[in-house]
Amino acid sequence: MQLTAGELTEILSGQLRLGEMPPLAGDLELIQRICVPHYTVEPGDVVFLGRGLQPTSESERLQAHEAFAHGALGIVSSFPIEPWAGRFSIQVPHAGAALWELAAWNRQQLCGKTIVIIGNALPAQMVHQAIKGLGLSAELYECHHPVETTVPLALAKTDPQKTVVLSWNCHECESNMQLISLCRCDSVLLHTPNQESEKKLTHDDILTLAQQTNVVISLPQSTTHVFDSTLRANVTTAGPSNHFDVYPSAVNEQPNGIRMLVGSQPFHLRNQQLTSVDDAVAAIAILRSLGFDLQQISSSWDKASQ
Structure with a gap:
């Protein structure tokens, strides 16, 4: 699956934020892999945060910084998070539900x-x-x-x-x-x-x-x-x-x-x-x-x- 940051934002009906120094391709930046916080995060990953039914802004903020520190290209979160330079964040109503929305969308492409x-x-x-x-x-x-x-x-x-x-x-x-x-x-x-x-x-x-x-x-x-x-x-x-x-x-x-x-x-x-x-x-x-x-x-x- 090769999606761009903009396409993923559209699928999830989210709000895209680019870092103060945005990724080179902006909202056309290609996503290499989807993962979640308890997986090993690799450079180019987009990480869906907010495990659990009631994620908090503090827990997601900590997860986001840890993901960015390990090279994540972007994060999907339930709360507004300022992305690091060269990265992006997507805010959605619930990050856990957003992962299912992406799965359902991809299932339709199968x-x-x-x-x-x-x-x-x-x-x-x-x-x-x-x-x-x-x-x-x-x-x-x-x-x-x-x-x-x-x-x-x-x-x-x-x-x-x-x-x-x-x-x-x-x-x-x-x-x-x-x-x-x-x-x-x-x-x-x-x-x-x-x-x-x-x-x-x-x-x-x-x-x-x-x-x-x-x-x-x-x-x-x-x-x-x-x-x-x-x-x-x-x-x-x-x-x-x-x-x-x-x-x-x-x-x-x-x-x-x-x-x-x-x-x-x-x-x-x-x-x-x-x-x-x-x-x-x-x-x-x-x-x-x-x-x-x-x-x-x-x-x-x-x-x-x-």
């Missing part, structure tokens, strides 16, 4: 898909490998704590031509469907097979997602049956038995991997792809929701492992 995978990181890695094996450009982002920052930051940085896979595997942050809905994702995989996640998954959570979003639920059988799939379209369940839409059968471990049926179709997980059958079935389900068939998925994993 030609690729946006996929969010909640829970175990292995299906995310397998989905990423499959997409690359199909010859498509893709980025995999591990969204760590706090996801309120790392998720929009990943979306804001994504090359619009690439498919982005967000692995939401943070034990400190709940799977907030309202935040996930802001990603405007094409597919969401809920793959957290434990009792805590079972309690948190509700009809309202899933209904928060946009109707065009494909939802794949790979959870304990009791949880999957709690959700009434007639309440919305595009819901697929994945699990260990034929009670689910996507399930394995005739699982046969062999020296060169695992052979099984997915539904009624044969599938071979080779040794270099080896993971748990549950993870593989979850990854297959999310890839099928994106329109890929089993043959494409199998061949893509073969190519990715070569």
Whole structure:
């Protein structure tokens, strides 16, 4: 993403301030990278300040000076901050919300898909490998704590031509469907097979997602049956038995991997792809929701492992 200071200001509906000695290109100065204060700030970065729901002018002022001292080109803040020479600042109503606004804007530019995978990181890695094996450009982002920052930051940085896979595997942050809905994702995989996640998954959570979003639920059988799939379209369940839409059968471990049926179709997980059958079935389900068939998925994993 190559934005200028002026373009970023317009996207955020903010107020641009240039240093007393402005950047060489003024409001046409190119932004190299977007980051937040707890990341390592590098020269040319634009730093979104004001972590937390109620940032203060003093906290943002200290963050701004620290960012400028590390070479930041500009900062986005909730309060007016005078930029250093050769730098700029953009004032917005709330810097945290502004990061989501930038993510939403960049998401609209994306030609690729946006996929969010909640829970175990292995299906995310397998989905990423499959997409690359199909010859498509893709980025995999591990969204760590706090996801309120790392998720929009990943979306804001994504090359619009690439498919982005967000692995939401943070034990400190709940799977907030309202935040996930802001990603405007094409597919969401809920793959957290434990009792805590079972309690948190509700009809309202899933209904928060946009109707065009494909939802794949790979959870304990009791949880999957709690959700009434007639309440919305595009819901697929994945699990260990034929009670689910996507399930394995005739699982046969062999020296060169695992052979099984997915539904009624044969599938071979080779040794270099080896993971748990549950993870593989979850990854297959999310890839099928994106329109890929089993043959494409199998061949893509073969190519990715070569």
